[in-house]
Amino acid sequence: MRIKSAIEYRIATDYDIIEISSEDDDEVEILEFRKITQDLINSTDHEQQPQSQQEKQSNSGHKVTKKLSDIQCPICFDIVENATTTTCGHIFCLQCIEQSISSSRARGQANMPRGKGLCPLCRKVVSFKETIILKLKKADTVFREPK
Numbered sequence: 001m002r003i004k005s006a007i008e009y010r011i012a013t014d015y016d017i018i019e020i021s022s023e024d025d026d027e028v029e030i031l032e033f034r035k036i037t038q039d040l041i042n043s044t045d046h047e048q049q050p051q052s053q054q055e056k057q058s059n060s061g062h063k064v065t066k067k068l069s070d071i072q073c074p075i076c077f078d079i080v081e082n083a084t085t086t087t088c089g090h091i092f093c094l095q096c097i098e099q100s101i102s103s104s105r106a107r108g109q110a111n112m113p114r115g116k117g118l119c120p121l122c123r124k125v126v127s128f129k130e131t132i133i134l135k136l137k138k139a140d141t142v143f144r145e146p147k
Contacts, residue, residue, distance in 0.1 A: 082132040086126045
């Protein structure tokens with residue numbers, strides 16, 4: 001028989017008493033994170049659906065169209081400056097991905113040579129030399145990503 005060492009907490013609400021053990025805390029947070037992430041993915045898909053028949057025809061190749069100037073950096077949460085893409089396809093600010101690669105090596109997350117680290121989103125090994133800086137020619141430049 002397993003001895004349960006978790007301390008139970010009682011949280012009083014207006015309607016009920018909820019018991020949560022410390023063992024369950026991590027599982028609850030993971031489930032909430034997954035739900036929030038899935039909701040964000042679903043809401044992004046709905047927001048990006050083509051509005052007109054012409055847009056539907058141009059996007060029939062199962063691609064989502066975004067303006068590069070509207071993409072938010074997942075590191076600094078600002079509009080991407082000097083948009084840079086990694087080999088795994090994620091887009092960041094040039095300065096943000098450079099700092100992230102350097103700091104992942106410094107934190108010991110990636111025991112690799114200088115200039116290599118982990119992608120902040122998918123944790124795949126990325127090299128700063130292999131990143132591609134996306135140049136903007138006009139304000140209306142469009143980036144297409146696979147759906």
